[in-house]
Amino acid sequence: MNVYSITLAGPAPWGFRLQGGKDFSMPLTVSRLTPGGKAAQAGVGVGDWVVSIAQLNAEDMTHVEAQNQIRAATDSLSLSLSR
């Protein structure tokens, strides 16, 4: 397991599809990357788990909460992921 952090420079879109959440009983994962998008450029991989969003633990977030958190980031987005 390899945890890494990235900081994407805003604004959105960040170029990835988020799937899962506590309400879905699935971990938050990156299910798709927009080719050439910011996330893909930052080295994010398909299937990586999102561990934390803007230093907040993503383990117990519902999908909507995670979505809102990411939407809240305007200038830059800090993520910790694990693959």
Add this chain to the structure above:
Amino acid sequence: MDPYDMDDDDDQIYMQQEDSWDRDMLLDPAWEKQQRKTFTAWCNSHLRKAGTQIDNIEEDFRDGLKLMLLLEVISGERLAKPERGKMRVHKISNVNKALGFIASKGVKLVSIGAEEIVDGNAKMTLGMIWTIILRFAIQDISVEETSAKEGLLLWCQRKTAPYKNVNIQNFHISWKDGLGFCALIHRHRPELIDYAKLRKDDPMTNLNTAFDVAEKYLDIPKMLDAEDIVGTARPDQKAIMTYVSSFYHAFSGAQKAETAANRICKVLAVNQENEQLMEDYEKLASDLLEWIRRTVPWLENRAPENTMQAMQQKLEDFRDYRRLHKPPKVQEKCQLEINFNTLQTKLRLSNRPAFMPSEGKMVSDISGAWGGLEGAEKGYEEWLLNEIRRLERLDHLAEKFRQKAAIHEAWTHGKEEMLQHLDYETASLSEIKALLKKHEAFESDLAAHQDRVEQIAAIAQELNELDYYDSPSVNARCQRICDQWDGLGAMTHKRSEALQRTEKLLETIDQLYLEFAKRAAPFNNWMEGAMEDLQDTFIVHTIEEIQGLSTAHEQFKATLPEADKERQAILGIHNEIAKIVQTYHVNIAGCNPYTAINPQEVNNKWDKVRQLVPQRDQALIEEHARQQNNERLRRQFANQANVIGPWIQTKMEEIGRISIEMHGTLEDQLTHLRQYEKNIVNYKPKIEQLEGDHQLIQGALIFDNKHTNYTMEHIRVGWEQLLTTIARTINEIENQILTRDAKGISQEQMNEFRASFNHFDRKRTGMMDAEDFKTCLISMGYSLGEAEFSRIMSIVDPNRLGVVTFQAFIDFMSRETADTDTADQVVASFKVLAGDKSYILADELRRELPPDQAEYCIARMAPYSGPDGAPGALDYMSFSTALYGESDL
């Protein structure tokens, strides 16, 4: 040689000098004159006795007759008959006779020949006369061993010594003052001269007085002239010597008388002295003898004294005697001897007969007596010392006796009480042993003291033998000691016996106590154990167990008679002890030192045991009954369980099979399953009943049941599992129906999915593990990398269970074959409702959707933050994606 230098010191060789002087031919005319006068006077003084005289010295002697006469007078001897002839030869012959006589008197006449005298040679004649004078008047003078001239001089000096103003050193100048002559006269005949009146500076008077007196009273004719003496510087020696010698002879005659008188006096004095000495001797002798006579009895006294002090006093007295009283006596004796010897010597010397002491006072008597004294002394001293030694020894012995007796008495003090002490009557065994040891020690101590007692007796004996003055009291004490000693011996023996006897008894009792303890303790233990066992609560779960306990109990009961016998034996021991105590009146402290168990206790416990036995019987019987009951319950339960269990199992299998197999449509399966469900529900009472039995079993604390392998839990779990399974399976089927309907999967497709799934579900668990799934995918033509497979796994197994359920599998498969994304469909639907806007308004939602769903959407939708948004715009896209758990960000 100068005649003036003639010194009196040369008198030793005077004669020779005289001769040599004679030879000198020098003759001082003054001296010649003096000499002539003096010599003439001298010759006349002698010739007078023969009745003749001379007038002229050189003439009158020429014929030698007067010469010979002179010689006869002065010598007192007869010469040869003189020649009567007148012829020269006769004269010469006579003179030769005279000279020969002189020579025969030992005088060497040198160069004096008869012819010169016959011829009238003045010098020769004078010389010859001088020789005669010298020889006959002076030569014989002897004063204190000094003779001749020196003697004469000495005599003068002696005689004139008392006269201070007279100093006679020579025969010339010393006589010039005349005091010498006066002194001489005065010395012998003091009444003739008043010497005090004489004065040194009047020599004439002195001389004349002396000459006159001499001539008148002493019959000494004047031979000297006062004027001549005073007138000449140095008077003629010879003249003076001649004159002085006359004095000597005159006085010595008187002297002789005096001497004779003296001798007589001396002799008489000696006699008197001797007589005195004899008297003294006698007195001394008798005193001494008296003293000896007194002393000897004292020395011979052998009366013994009793005490050392008295003897010491005697010794002291003896010492005093030896030191103070005897020495003077020794001295006296010595003195006596000396006196005797002296007396005898004196008598002998004075030609007297020896002294003969009176009877009993003889030397031998005295010696004898003295010897006796000394003998007595020695004997006395010896006796004193012996006595003192004896007394000393006696004192010493007496003291020794006293000391030893005292020590012994101190030791015996209290022993009698101790020996008669009855402490052993109330002593315990160990105390008795201690007392015995103590007694043994005492016995050996006693034995050790035996020889001390003997010593004391020996000393007493010795004191008796030595005749000690206080023997009676000593003997009495000794007797007391001996009697006491015998008494002690007897008492010791008695005590020893008593102690041993008591010891034996106590030992016996002790043995019995020990025996009692040895047997009572294990018996007591056994009883306590038995009591414990009999009261032991038991938990048994099987009939075998209770039967086992019953059997053990019966075995135990079988041992009771033996135990009782043991109890009797133990009590018997105790009784024996009591008997001994009573019989011998032994006073024991009362309790068994080896154990605290007493017979009473034993009996008590025994009774208790006896009581407990039937109690236990009862308990066992009860338990047995209970166990049997339990067994019944078990069987009941088992019977039921053995039916229910397999039934459940069967049902489970059947249900599983249904779900796995694909007979008929899903609806058919569902119907089938519902029927099963109903069956199962109908079966519930049976479970209930079983539960009831189980409760009974649990109430009866039965924990095992060998009649069945099924526990209630098993059944319960199985039942629940069955319920669950049936529900789940139904649910699954329903879901599959839904899925089929939703996704439009046909039955054939469904069967296909089922078949694949079954194929890869090798274990027939209704689930696939990851490997199976992978294989499955590969078989379906998917070429999967790890990442892709992971992704798929995460979709298919979101909960990370590691397994893929059939439902999930179907979902996945259907998703993959589906055309559209479900989320997109919803978004499209919303878009329609929003009139193709990218956002939707609340009113639009309320218009199109049922109220509660509309509110649901409004509440959950996030505000639209796009550039073209209107107030109240809601973001339906993110909402939709969020519904499916997918958001594009």
